[in-house]
Amino acid sequence: MDPNIFQLGSGSNDFTFNAMYDMRLQDAGISTSVSYKVNTINKSEYRYGNKFSSTAQLYYKFRIKEKFTLAPNAGISYESAARDVDRKFSVDVSGGQALFGTVGLETSFPRFAVGAGFQPVLHQDLAGGFIKAGNKFMVHVSLVL
Numbered sequence: 001m002d003p004n005i006f007q008l009g010s011g012s013n014d015f016t017f018n019a020m021y022d023m024r025l026q027d028a029g030i031s032t033s034v035s036y037k038v039n040t041i042n043k044s045e046y047r048y049g050n051k052f053s054s055t056a057q058l059y060y061k062f063r064i065k066e067k068f069t070l071a072p073n074a075g076i077s078y079e080s081a082a083r084d085v086d087r088k089f090s091v092d093v094s095g096g097q098a099l100f101g102t103v104g105l106e107t108s109f110p111r112f113a114v115g116a117g118f119q120p121v122l123h124q125d126l127a128g129g130f131i132k133a134g135n136k137f138m139v140h141v142s143l144v145l
Contacts, residue, residue, distance in 0.1 A: 011042035027061040031073075041085075049082030049095045057102055069108040077102050077119060096126035098133050113142040 020033040037051040057075030064070060076099065083095035104117030119136040126133060 010039060010048050011044065012040045012047070014039045027063070028059070029061075030056060030058050031075075032056045045087045047085045049084050051079070051081045053077070053079045055102065057104075059106075067109070069106075071106045071108065073102070073104050073106070073117075075102045076100070076122075093127045093130045096124070096128070096131070098124040098126060100136065104138075111144045113140075115140050 015038045017036045017038075018033065019035075020031070022031045023029055032055065034054045035052070039048040039050055041047045055075060055077040057073045059071050059073035062070045078097070078099050080097040081095050084091040099122045100119040101122050102117060102119050104115060106113055106115035117136075117138045119138075121133050121135055124133050
C-alpha cells in the first residue's frame with residue numbers, strides 16, 4: 001500500500017458540487033450549505049473516498065450606529081467520507097463521519113467584513129476510530145472591491 005493517506009493533493013481530477021441557501025426575516029436568519037466531492041483514481045491507482053459536508057447556522061445581525069454590523073451565529077456541521085480504494089482494495093484506515101457544533105461572530109463594515117468561528121467536535125467515527133479530529137478554529141476576511 002502506498003503512503004497516500006495523508007498527502008495534501010490527491011493527484012486526481014476531482015469534481016465538487018456546492019449549494020448554499022440563506023433565508024432571512026429582517027435581521028434573523030438561517031444559512032445552509034451542502035457540498036459533495038467526487039474523487040477519481042490517480043496515477044498510483046488510489047482513489048480517495050467521495051466526501052459530503054453540510055452546515056446549518058442560525059444568525060442575527062445587530063446594526064450598530066449605521067456604521068457596522070455584528071452577527072453572532074451558532075449551528076451544526078456534518079462531514080462524511082467513503083473509504084479510500086487502493087488498487088481495488090478498500091482501505092480500512094479511511095472514511096468515516098464527524099459532527100461539529102459551530103459558534104462564531106462576523107463584523108461587517110461598508111467595504112469589508114471580518115469573522116471568526118469555532119467548531120468543537122460533538123461526535124466522530126473516523127477511519128474506524130484510528131483517526132481523531134480536533135476542534136476547528138477559522139478566521140476570514142472579505143473585501144468589497
